Amino acid sequence: MALDLTQLIADLKTAISEIVGKDLTTIRGFQERQLKAIAQQSALVSTGILTGDITPETREFFLDGLEDMVLNFLKTLRGILEITIEKAWNAAVKVIWDAIEKATGVTLL
Amino acid sequence: MKFLLQSARVCGLFLLFLVSFSSCTVQLAPSYNQELVTGITAQNKATMEFFAMVALGTKNSTYANREPYYIQLIGGFDALVTQANARFTPRNKIRQKANEALKKKGIPVLEEGEIPSATALERIYTTLVKMRETDQKQGVTFTEVQAFKGQIKIYMDQALTYENALER
Numbered sequence: 100m101a102l103d104l105t106q107l108i109a110d111l112k113t114a115i116s117e118i119v120g121k122d123l124t125t126i127r128g129f130q131e132r133q134l135k136a137i138a139q140q141s142a143l144v145s146t147g148i149l150t151g152d153i154t155p156e157t158r159e160f161f162l163d164g165l166e167d168m169v170l171n172f173l174k175t176l177r178g179i180l181e182i183t184i185e186k187a188w189n190a191a192v193k194v195i196w197d198a199i200e201k202a203t204g205v206t207l208l
Numbered sequence: 209m210k211f212l213l214q215s216a217r218v219c220g221l222f223l224l225f226l227v228s229f230s231s232c233t234v235q236l237a238p239s240y241n242q243e244l245v246t247g248i249t250a251q252n253k254a255t256m257e258f259f260a261m262v263a264l265g266t267k268n269s270t271y272a273n274r275e276p277y278y279i280q281l282i283g284g285f286d287a288l289v290t291q292a293n294a295r296f297t298p299r300n301k302i303r304q305k306a307n308e309a310l311k312k313k314g315i316p317v318l319e320e321g322e323i324p325s326a327t328a329l330e331r332i333y334t335t336l337v338k339m340r341e342t343d344q345k346q347g348v349t350f351t352e353v354q355a356f357k358g359q360i361k362i363y364m365d366q367a368l369t370y371e372n373a374l375e376r
Contacts, residue, residue: 122373125369125373129365129369132365133362133365133366136358136361136362136365137362139358140355140358140359140362143351143354143355143358144355146351147349147351147352147355150351152349152350152351152352153349153351153352153355154342154346154349154352156342156345156346157338157342157352157355160338161355161359164331164335164359167331168331168359168362168363170316171324171327171328171331171363171366172362172366173316174316174317174318174322174324174327175324175325175328175366175369175370177317177318177324178237178318178323178324178325178370178373179369179370179373181236181237181303181318182236182237182373182374182376184236185234185235185236185237185376186376188233188234189233189234192232192233193233
């Protein structure tokens with residue numbers, strides 16, 4: 100039996116779209132939460148330094164912390180994107196594999 | 209005979225293609241660890257309860273009352289960092305190439321073997337250590353408590369979001 104290219108393309112689209120769509124929702128939510136929280140933290144630290152409620156003992160620690168939080172936020176985003184790519188790749192491979200099995204009748208391990 | 213040999217060669221090549229194709233699935237990130245996620249969730253609860261207790265600020269004269277809480281929380285996060293890092297982290301050439309290109313442009317990268325949730329947990333650990341030192345030395349003001357808590361919540365979100373994303 101010949102491999103149905105039209106069906107294969109449709110199946111690939113469905114598999115990848117499902118994964119990317121779901122993960123993008125997670126990424127968007129995470130991004131919004133983080134940006135809002137980092138902005139609030141910046142405002143708190145800034146006001147605290149002005150009023151003296153953030154003492155010289157902790158000032159540098161919080162300022163360095165803001166920079167580091169942004170850096171690890173971006174690294175976390177990249178990490179999640181890598182997971183999405185991994186899932187999309189593996190889903191696509193499975194779809195192609197299933198199509199070959201169906202067309203050839205050979206069971207792939 | 210010649211035909212048979214040619215057919216065998218074609219079949220062999222096809223099987224080779226199938227075998228190599230079957231190994232095309234990839235792993236780009238560490239495996240999911242339910243026990244670790246449970247540990248982080250429990251530690252998050254304990255940390256927020258501690259912050260509820262010190263919400264109005266602290267005085268160094270009463271530090272001794274809080275020391276057991278600090279010990280428990282700091283020790284707990286230290287253990288979680290070890291647990292998060294003690295996993296197989298896949299390495300691949302595509303990531304290496306991407307990192308090289310990003311580094312050339314001065315963009316910070318996720319280093320080989322670096323797990324962002326482990327980094328976040330390590331930062332929570334250092335935040336609590338700094339809070340303990342400050343508390344012991346001079347006490348912690350109301351605003352400083354809010355800032356320590358805010359910093360920990362941001363890192364906690366990073367750690368939990370990444371670890372939950374690993375469940376695929």
